Amino acid sequence: MGKPVDLGYDISLIDVFDLKTPERTGTYVLHEKELTIIETSASPSIPYLLAGLEALGINPADIQYIIVTHIHLDHAGGAGLLLEKCPNARVIVHPKGKRHLADPSKLIQGAKVVYGEKFAELFDPIVPIPEDRLVTMEDGDTLTLSDERTLTFFDTPGHANHHFSIYDSKSNGIFTGDTIGVYYPQLLAYGVELYLPSTSPSQFNPEAMLHSAKRLEEQSPSRIYFGHFGMSEHPAAVFQQLREWLPKMVEVGERVITEQPLLSFEDKTKTVADGFMKLVQPYLDARGVPREASVYDLLRLDLIVCAMGMVDYFQKQEEK
Structure with missing residues (x-):
């Protein structure tokens, strides 16, 4: 397991090894008074996430917010399991995703259609989240974590209807989940930056994806924080690709x-x-x-x- 990476601006990246694969999914830690993490990946990733928090000297009891960009299981499937270790945290989710985290039966059913007999290995267990620990954010809503850091939530469909992206005032960056694609840092060893759209089922819509990308591009970000995987400091290339x-x-x-x-x-x-x-x-x-x-x-x-x-x-x- 790799050590958490310091991205500057009081942000750390923990590799959480979705599919037991390095540089596949990551959890971002925002080291503020209101300690916050963004993305959990699936439940088999939670041991890696907890080990990363330990390496950073973080007690899970100190986490105040767990934010998931959308409810696909490789981003939010582990949220309920993680929450059991975080007694003071609440989970922030898109309004259209809330009921599915409270009752994940439809999520499970949908994932089984896609992943078949591999479902259990990839995603079990999926733990329901009590409704009183779920918080939703509408388009334009903000969350202040400290005097220096406010998060702004943007409704960004295209990859999924239950997807928001999060603008971070401190780093002038955006946590984009899968809205504007997947980054393959494995290719940096060959001097190649590749960003591909993520058109997975079952709510993919190309027009909505391009509209969401335009909205995010209009924020003039300096950084893009991907769900898969890591940070790019070349947002113009991301949007162009x-x-x-x-x-x-x-x-x-x-x-x-x-x-x-x-x-x-x-x-x-x-x-x-x-x-x-x-x-x-x-x-x-x-x-x-x-x-x-x-x-x-x-x-x-x-x-x-x-x-x-x-x-x-x-x-x-x-x-x-």
């Missing part, structure tokens, strides 16, 4: 749905995922990334889930 990759990915999905309508959902998903890889692989080839690089394991997994969301989106469009 989203605008470049998203239409190409949508085009792949639309082409498969239009040209091969009789394929099963599973076969459509595989075909779309292969199409996504045919976009990304030449990009990495041209930048000297070897095809045996370990990042490809992550990319294959992510692109399959992204393909599921893309196929789901177009099938819903056809039903309208």
